[in-house]
Amino acid sequence: MSEFLNVAVKAAKAAGKIHLKYFDKDLKTKSKGRSFDLVTVADTETEKRIVSEIRSFFPDHNFLGEEDTYKKTGSKYTWIIDPLDGTNNFAHHVPIFCVSIALAKGDEVILGVIYDVTRNELFHTEKGKGAFLNKKRISVSSAENLRKAILITGFYYDRGDEMVMTLDTVKRFLELQVMGIRRFGAAALDLCNIACGRASGFWEFLLNPWDFAAGKLLVEEAGGRVTGPKGEDIGLKPSFLIASNGKIHSKMLEIINR
Numbered sequence: 001m002s003e004f005l006n007v008a009v010k011a012a013k014a015a016g017k018i019h020l021k022y023f024d025k026d027l028k029t030k031s032k033g034r035s036f037d038l039v040t041v042a043d044t045e046t047e048k049r050i051v052s053e054i055r056s057f058f059p060d061h062n063f064l065g066e067e068d069t070y071k072k073t074g075s076k077y078t079w080i081i082d083p084l085d086g087t088n089n090f091a092h093h094v095p096i097f098c099v100s101i102a103l104a105k106g107d108e109v110i111l112g113v114i115y116d117v118t119r120n121e122l123f124h125t126e127k128g129k130g131a132f133l134n135k136k137r138i139s140v141s142s143a144e145n146l147r148k149a150i151l152i153t154g155f156y157y158d159r160g161d162e163m164v165m166t167l168d169t170v171k172r173f174l175e176l177q178v179m180g181i182r183r184f185g186a187a188a189l190d191l192c193n194i195a196c197g198r199a200s201g202f203w204e205f206l207l208n209p210w211d212f213a214a215g216k217l218l219v220e221e222a223g224g225r226v227t228g229p230k231g232e233d234i235g236l237k238p239s240f241l242i243a244s245n246g247k248i249h250s251k252m253l254e255i256i257n258r
Helices: 003-022 041-055 087-091 161-175 187-195 209-221 249-256
Strands: 062-065 077-085 098-105 108-116 121-126 131-133 150-153 180-182 201-207 225-227 239-244
Touching: 003 041, 003 077, 003 098, 003 108, 003 121, 041 062, 041 077, 041 087, 041 098, 062 209, 077 087, 077 187, 077 209, 098 187, 098 209, 108 187, 108 209, 121 187, 121 209, 131 209, 150 161, 150 187, 161 180, 161 201, 161 249, 187 201, 187 209, 187 239, 201 209, 201 249, 209 225, 209 239, 225 249, 239 249
Parallel strands: 062 077, 150 180, 150 201
Antiparallel strands: 077 098, 098 108, 108 121, 121 131, 201 239, 225 239
């Protein structure tokens, strides 16, 4: 492991301890402007701990986090953090959540760590070095068509157009006899499930960079593909995202764009 990855793993495990401290407690929740988008003390405390941990090693680096804003430095490195992906699950005692940490050099993500403390699953990757689950190399599924594919989707907090488009797309996939569709509520873990072959495709109509930065690199390093709806690179901007094992990607794009 590089020094960057060692620090990211250390920060992710520290985050996991905070998750366990608060999980299954009756926590107060606040809305972040959209009534279904919640934040808890676990989110804010975890992000502070991650930033503090990383800054102790790399004090000049930039940070992009879900829960706070940070003054930019002159560094070419930016840590992209979702301290608790799956907050709504967490707040309702559903054990499907994780911490996601990515490192970008300029506009290119070079490292990703996603830690699910409830399952003790640590996913990690570095650009050009493959994808791993608890130090074991992982790869995407071999499904070559929808009949052999489990898909995953996500519902944005919007209850208007994006929700209608999501449900319409679910209908089209089911009409084409996809093996199954799941919705877990934590996009970073959804991307982990693509990377390790538990599912073959994932789509969500709007994700922020902290939702997908680490998971996107993980999928790509595991042999999969991640694009926008026209097959384009999405960079690090809020995006409509499609991820797959690569073999069913073109078919997914066709159906989603109908």
